[in-house]
Amino acid sequence: MPLFQRSLAELIGTFWLVLGGCGSAVLAAVFLHPEAGNLGIAFAGVALAFGLTVLTMAYAIGHISGCHLNPAVSVGLAVGGRFSFGDLPAYIIAQVLGAIAAAFVLLIIAGGHEGFTLAANSLAVNGYGDLSPGKYTMMAALVTEVVMTAMFLIIILGATDKAASAGFGGLAIGLGLTLIHLISIPVTNTSVNPARSTGPALVLFLNGQPAALGQVWLFWVAPIVGAVIGALLYGLISAGRKV
Numbered sequence: 001m002p003l004f005q006r007s008l009a010e011l012i013g014t015f016w017l018v019l020g021g022c023g024s025a026v027l028a029a030v031f032l033h034p035e036a037g038n039l040g041i042a043f044a045g046v047a048l049a050f051g052l053t054v055l056t057m058a059y060a061i062g063h064i065s066g067c068h069l070n071p072a073v074s075v076g077l078a079v080g081g082r083f084s085f086g087d088l089p090a091y092i093i094a095q096v097l098g099a100i101a102a103a104f105v106l107l108i109i110a111g112g113h114e115g116f117t118l119a120a121n122s123l124a125v126n127g128y129g130d131l132s133p134g135k136y137t138m139m140a141a142l143v144t145e146v147v148m149t150a151m152f153l154i155i156i157l158g159a160t161d162k163a164a165s166a167g168f169g170g171l172a173i174g175l176g177l178t179l180i181h182l183i184s185i186p187v188t189n190t191s192v193n194p195a196r197s198t199g200p201a202l203v204l205f206l207n208g209q210p211a212a213l214g215q216v217w218l219f220w221v222a223p224i225v226g227a228v229i230g231a232l233l234y235g236l237i238s239a240g241r242k243v
Contacts, residue, residue: 007094009065013057014098024049025124051178058170070193076153076227099199123200125212126191134186141188145222148180149192153230191219
């Protein structure tokens with residue numbers, strides 16, 4: 001498959017991940033109905049939404065691009081020998097562009113509600129300190145993102161291994177991402193994905209809210225470090241086995 005087509009698939013897939021995941025957080029996590037009360041989906045619903053975006057795209061574009069949707073995943077797969085280092089720039093650019101496009105669309109939709117006010121933590125940005133849902137420290141955020149991304153790569157590499165049960169990789173990966181969100185939304189709003197962090201942060205910056213973009217460095221460094229660790233750990237535990 002030509003690199004352009006694969007990259008376009010990554011752009012579309014990452015667009016869906018950010019629109020579906022961040023959109024659920026912004027539009028549906030808290031929804032107060034004047035007669036029915038609180039109809040919001042809360043943290044559990046947002047976690048499931050992120051998992052469902054990956055699950056649906058795994059079967060929609062997995063056979064085209066591999067369905068990375070995440071610069072850290074692409075780096076980890078390259079380190080794990082499952083992806084070409086030469087294709088990394090095109091994939092990463094496509095993923096970031098998809099995330100930015102989704103964040104712009106989400107801003108337009110959210111802005112259609114008369115009660116919406118643009119703030120530093122709008123669009124489900126990732127962050128630490130004041131931008132952390134639970135006001136966790138930078139160190140807590142760093143450790144969380146490294147560990148969660150490392151485990152995510154182990155799940156991805158294991159679920160897509162030739163020795164794994166065929167056809168179930170997308171399910172395992174989607175549920176894995178759901179679990180990661182259930183654990184870490186209170187800490188960082190869950191990134192494990194530099195593109196997912198960059199899109200909303202950049203759109204807010206362009207609209208006069210620079211705080212999240214000032215913290216986005218952590219959500220590049222930590223997930224990529226975690227992805228490399230996860231790839232190396234999976235290589236260690238799977239080395240020498242008979243296939």
